Amino acid sequence: MSDLAALPIAFELFPALGAANLLGLRLPWLLLGVVVFPALVIGAWLYVRRAERNERRFVANVDGAEQP
């Protein structure tokens, strides 16, 4: 998410990035119009996996402690 938010500053500081071409498309359009959406999904999925793993561990700890 912070990478995403840093993009405008990157474009401001390095105008060449704004005009760069990649895969036949302008870089900003490629990033913000295409790449960002799968990136968000992957980020979300990783977060959920980590959160659920943490919670499962927490519960295992607590439940394990409850049963002597």
Added chain:
Amino acid sequence: MSTVVAFLVGVLVGLVGLGIVVLSRRAGTARVRRHLGTEAEQVTYETLHKAWSAAPPLRAGLSSDTARKAARHLRGLLRAPALAITDGEQRLAWDGSGEQHADAAVALAATAFRTGKVSVLGPDRIACADPSCTLRYAVAAPIAVEDEVRAVLTVYSAEESAGLARAATEVARWVSGQLELAELDRSKARLIEAEVRALRAQISPHFIYNSLTAIASFVRTDPARARNLLLEFADFTRYSFRRHGDFTTLAEELNSIDQYLNLERARFGERLTVTLQISPEVLPVAVPFLCLQPLVENAVQHGMEDRANGCHITILAQDGGSEALLSVEDDGAGMDPEQCRRMLSGKGDGGGMALGNIDERLRQVYGHEYGLVVETALGAGTKVKLRVPKHRVGVHAT
């Protein structure tokens, strides 16, 4: 420009409309105030209003939090510069100017706390170095619940005044009254809890006998089914005796109803049919424990008691925006509406206890407009409807 004006008018209309509706209570108050005649009447009104404002926090009992909230209103009531509420050991609340006196409040109140009588304190006890502080006198009035002093109300003032002493005494007595009401509230809640426990224990002996008999009849002919039914029976009783708090999700309540109906169907066979219309959106709603299952039991009893050709039960759960709309309907014998009314107001006999208990619990938790609604007539079946808000502060399914 006219567009801008028109737009502004539209927004203003909307805001004003909303404001009127939302603040209507306060507007009502202002209107009353203008039409009140004499000054005396106005003062009386304001006094009563302040007293009324102080009541709700106290109804929850006496703690530093409730004392703080009440102290503000009480100080306004007495028009005193400062006011303190202390119990025997610590200061529960201080309101008003002169914070430097706050720590001494407990000591000042000690006599009143010990003797249970009003004590008046003069400047010799209430001295302070700050020249701008106007507190010179104090009246300490005890707050007693059932003859036991629980706290002391200390009112400070700049001058000695018999009127203030009398007023402080009356206010303390009034606070005592509120705390006694709070105790009554707690007793009432405990009573209902006891009833629920009785309800839980009231898995009727008939039901146990009939279910086990029905299960036994399957042991040889269909042992798999017999085993399943035994497990359902075990789950059902475990749910009923569960202790985890007063609320459960609708999904679990339906689960319990499912187990109950399976057991009854083992006994009645095809004569008992059930239709469900459940909106999945209301399954997570927190409902009072055993708010639906006893209704289904009643429905089965009514439905099967004098009809040889079986009965049909319909259970509805629908999404109503911010509420869940539930109902249990049977096509059985129906009830006399008069008898039903008696049951709802608690005067019925054992069979009607569930109805009255559920109605009472719903009203207690959610408010008076959330009681049961029963549609019935002799020979026309019965439909019991109830509404449960999706969210209420403090209501959590566990």
Added chain:
Amino acid sequence: MTSTYSVVAVAIVITATMLIGANGLRLSRTTSDFYVASRTVSPWWNASAIGGEYLSAASFLGVAGLIFAYGADMLWFAVGYTAGYLVLLTLVAAPLRRSGAYTLPDFAEERLASVPVRRIASLLTVGIGWLYLLPQLQGAGLTLYTVTGLSPLVGAVAVAVVVVVNVMAGGMRSITIVQAFQFWLKLAAITIPMVFLLLAWQHDGAPTPIGPTPPAFTERTTVRVNSAVTVRVHEPVRVTVTGVVDGDRLRESPVRLSTGTHRIDQGTSVTFPAGAVVPQVTSIPATTGEQWALPLSGTSGDHSLYVVYSLIVATFLGVMGLPHVIVRFYTNPNGWAARRTTVVLLVLLGVFYVQLPLYGMFGRLYTPELLMTGRTDATILLLPARVIGGLGGDLLSALVAGGAFAAFLSTASGLTVAVAGVISRNTLRRFGITGFRIAAVGAMTVPLAMTLVSSRLSVADVVGLAFAVAASSLCPLVVLGIWWRGLTSVGAAAGMTVGGGLALTAGLLTLMGAAQPGWWMDLLRWPAAWTVPIGFAVMVGVSLATPGSTPPGVARLMARLHAPESLGLRSTAAREEAAQ
């Protein structure tokens, strides 16, 4: 361009909506099987339903129109509308579900045990709902006008009436299946035409709008202006005019438009020769294709960096404050399901939004005349017929029009139900269902009144305002309420009032045209970058200053918000479900 197919499509959508609303009962499962009846809503269904309600006029028409007009910076709208859910997922989704709250005012009351805070949150919720309803009505008006030529007011009133009648007739039931279906319909209405557009574009030689020249008419085109505009002409051009230009009433007369601004009155038709550069409405800075493609190139104003960041803040943080979105999270049985629903939702929204920049590009190539009338929002509606032509183009246009109308109806219904619920819960409670119905009428009346008095409000601006208000007031409430034990009722009330009030004032000033050009105007038009930090700061500061008003039992409540479901705090059934 009246297209019968499109009118039929719109009519079908309206009729279907009313029928489903009336017969909604049949869609809840009727069965004798408890196991079947008790299946909770799965994340895929719920995510589809949320997507169905969330994709509104702004998403369907507005974003593509903005990208078409202003270029690369507007890509952030599509990104923000989606990324807001990632923020919601990480900060809010599971704890909010665990709090048991149905709406945000519910959460405020639960967390802070204060009725005044609840009231403020309710007022803000209603306000945001109204601000979000307004563009739906406008979008409907624009669609009907584009499709049939009827005055935009007709479309707005039509949607308003249909929604209110539906809701009053018992459409309180937020039937997941119906809204889920709406999402897939909208997705189809966007994707199917896109496939054909891409093929046609490839067939055309895949021209690119990125180049040194501004957009030009590809062939001789007649543009009919339906509300007065001031346009800027860059090169002198000879046109034929019927109507009033610069005060001169003309009839089929050739006119030479010189470089500079010209005023064209309502009802005027101007015919341009092929290859002529399109004059642009003065509110859209004229740009060459190259400038259009560059980020921060000044096409959205002089302070593009500020504008972009303000946009990011508003959209990323405003999603969690939208009333019709939050209530759908309640349908999840527990926190884990809430999280998973959000992930699925990100997938669904991504598939939708990824296509909008392409529409913006096609608009620039094939419907450049919209730059002259200023109604760039209509580009998606016009593209299929324009590019593909013939029966296929008409049918695809009909599909798009139907999808657009479905967008307005479903979002407007969701908002009306949510807003009416909040109004009736707070003020008309004793009237029960009647109170809700009255509230539904009230919920729709205000936005409709606002539409009727002013048709020049930009859809994107109003939606942006809704997001800014939500981000400045409700976002701090929810985020701090979930993650900070020290939040007090006084602090919350202060933060919401200040943050929301500032954003609302800034927005209203902009909408009323009271802002003067300059950096001042940009600050008012995109206020989120400063109102959101102020909202947070006030909430934190006042809370720290009033430690006495923390409600009791906070520790227990916070534990419940963050404790995982499988803990002994839950029952066996829930434990089994969570373990799946």
